[in-house]
Amino acid sequence: MRERTAGVETQTRPTLSPAQERIDLLISRVLRSGVLLAAVIGLIGLILFFVREPLPGEPQTLPELLHLRPETLTTSPASLVSGALAGQPEDVMRVGLLILILTPTARVALTLILFLLERDLIFVAIAAVILLILLGGLVGLVGG
Amino acid sequence: MTDIEFFVFVLLVVSFTAGLLGSLIGLGGGILIVPLLTLVFRLDIHLAVGASIVSIIATSSGAAAAYVRDHLTNVRAGIFLELATSTGAVLGALLIPFLPGRALYFLFAAFLLLSLLPMLRRLGEEIPSGVEPDWLARRLHLGGAYPDRVLGRVVAYEVTRVPVGFAMMFVAGMASALLGLGAGALKVLAMDWGMRMPMKVSTATSNFMIGVTAAASAGIYFWRGDVVPEIATPVMLGVLTGSVVGAQLLLRLTNRRVRQLFIPILLVIAVQMLLRGIGVW
Numbered sequence: 001m002r003e004r005t006a007g008v009e010t011q012t013r014p015t016l017s018p019a020q021e022r023i024d025l026l027i028s029r030v031l032r033s034g035v036l037l038a039a040v041i042g043l044i045g046l047i048l049f050f051v052r053e054p055l056p057g058e059p060q061t062l063p064e065l066l067h068l069r070p071e072t073l074t075t076s077p078a079s080l081v082s083g084a085l086a087g088q089p090e091d092v093m094r095v096g097l098l099i100l101i102l103t104p105t106a107r108v109a110l111t112l113i114l115f116l117l118e119r120d121l122i123f124v125a126i127a128a129v130i131l132l133i134l135l136g137g138l139v140g141l142v143g144g
Numbered sequence: 145m146t147d148i149e150f151f152v153f154v155l156l157v158v159s160f161t162a163g164l165l166g167s168l169i170g171l172g173g174g175i176l177i178v179p180l181l182t183l184v185f186r187l188d189i190h191l192a193v194g195a196s197i198v199s200i201i202a203t204s205s206g207a208a209a210a211y212v213r214d215h216l217t218n219v220r221a222g223i224f225l226e227l228a229t230s231t232g233a234v235l236g237a238l239l240i241p242f243l244p245g246r247a248l249y250f251l252f253a254a255f256l257l258l259s260l261l262p263m264l265r266r267l268g269e270e271i272p273s274g275v276e277p278d279w280l281a282r283r284l285h286l287g288g289a290y291p292d293r294v295l296g297r298v299v300a301y302e303v304t305r306v307p308v309g310f311a312m313m314f315v316a317g318m319a320s321a322l323l324g325l326g327a328g329a330l331k332v333l334a335m336d337w338g339m340r341m342p343m344k345v346s347t348a349t350s351n352f353m354i355g356v357t358a359a360a361s362a363g364i365y366f367w368r369g370d371v372v373p374e375i376a377t378p379v380m381l382g383v384l385t386g387s388v389v390g391a392q393l394l395l396r397l398t399n400r401r402v403r404q405l406f407i408p409i410l411l412v413i414a415v416q417m418l419l420r421g422i423g424v425w
Contacts, residue, residue, distance in 0.1 A: 021215075023219075024212045024213060024215055024217075024219075025213060027209075027212050027219070028209040028210070028212045028213040029209075031205040031206070031208055031209040031212070031355070032205075032206070032209040034205065035201075035202050035205045035206055035209075035384070038202065038380075039202070039380070039381060039384060042377045042380060042381055043381060045373070045377060046152070046156075046377055046378065046381065049149070049152065049374065049377075050149055050152075058374070059148065059372075059374065060148070061146075061147065061148060062147040062148045062150075062151050065148055065151070065372070065374060065375070066151075066185060066186060066187055068187075068188065068191060068372060069188060070188055070190035070191055070194075070241070070368075070369075070370050071190075071241065071368050071369055071370065072369055073369035073370075073372055074367065074368060074369035075366075075367065075369060076367075089373075090373045090374065091373075093373035093374070093376075093377040094366075094371075094373050096377065096380075097198050097366065097371055097373060097376055097377065097380070098366060100198060100201050100202055100380065101198065101201060101359050101362045101363050101366060102359075103201065103205055103355065103359075104201060104205065104355035104356040104358070104359040105356075105359055105363075107355070107356070108223075108226075108356060111219065111223060122283075122284065123220065123223065123224075123284075126223060126224055126227060127223060129227060130223070130226050130227060130230055130356065133230045133231065133234060133360055134230065134356070134359055134360055134363060136234070137234065137237070137359075137360055137361070137362075137363030137364040138363035138366075
């Protein structure tokens with residue numbers, strides 16, 4: 001499959017190895033379902049937002065929202081979970097956004113497992129470093 | 145309907161339009177979202193970046209899923225280069241609180257103008273020939289093969305100048321975090337011009353990497369409170385649906401014509417962002 005000079009292989013029909021086919025399909029499914037789930041939860045949050053009143057501590061009026069300063073609307077995992085379970089629109093929307101951020105992270109974890117199965121140790125290490133970088137930001141270790 | 149609810153509804157509609165136009169131009173919706181939120185709605189640029197970066201994960205993952213399914217993506221090269229983009233993105237996310245809004249406006253305008261250059265003239269080759277893999281590409285087995293529908297065969301290719309591509313990817317990662325973009329144009333440039341990969345593979349692999357790059361900074365912005373749910377959610381849903389519709393439309397339009405149509409619009413946006421940077425507008 002791999003040759004020194006590129007673009008010279010001649011085959012009548014595009015074919016790839018069955019293992020490659022399966023891996024590509026799996027990655028594709030993880031990405032698609034993650035985005036879909038995030039979009040559905042985001043939509044539910046948005047509908048709740050139109051039905052319910054804004055929470056105390058969240059912007060109440062449009063000028064308040066538009067003049068928001070950076071690093072003021074911080075949230076914590078505990079308040080996020082309790083708010084989402086209570087059906088608070090802002091927290092439901094946050095869960096949707098968090099799932100979206102977790103989607104590429106899940107893809108990296110998946111590729112890590114696949115490289116592990118292939119015993120490709122260099123790529124296991126590379127994927128592990130990327131996963132640590134992503135999780136570092138996600139658990140608030142970096143730059144919180 | 146309160147004023148804030150009306151605003152969220154308007155944001156949903158304009159984000160849909162931005163996603164639609166973004167996918168038609170081929171630059172993604174992100175390049176339009178930050179100017180929209182800052183220039184039209186006068187939102188703080190740090191919060192605009194937070195909302196935009198999340199929407200980019202949605203659109204790029206959707207496109208990446210399709211490209212991976214069609215086996216156009218070089219997964220190994222993508223993951224290796226994600227080392228560079230994600231560290232660049234984390235560095236950008238750590239730097240951004242110390243950068244004043246005006247500096248970000250300047251950077252955005254400069255980056256927008258640079259992204260326009262490849263649109264005027266195609267830099268890489270469709271399928272480069274005579275590529276000798278360098279040491280890293282051989283060691284990491286970065287070469288690959290993809291099924292080319294137009295040619296009707298599997299095209300094998302090699303990868304070279306990996307350090308050049310790696311360095312460019314680091315810059316792309318930082319730009320992504322600082323400006324709330326996918327920096328797709330720079331990523332494609334790093335692969336097709338830098339590492340001499342085929343154009344289709346570069347585009348597909350760039351999309352594959354954008355999600356991870358964006359997630360590296362988005363995770364930090366999320367807990368920092370810079371991903372405002374009332375803004376980020378309608379933007380994400382609007383851009384996502386807009387880009388899906390745009391991709392359908394694109395099948396019936398000639399790409400090049402559409403792209404050139406938008407160059408003046410993007411130039412106007414760049415000038416306006418520049419003026420905001422100077423503090424005139």
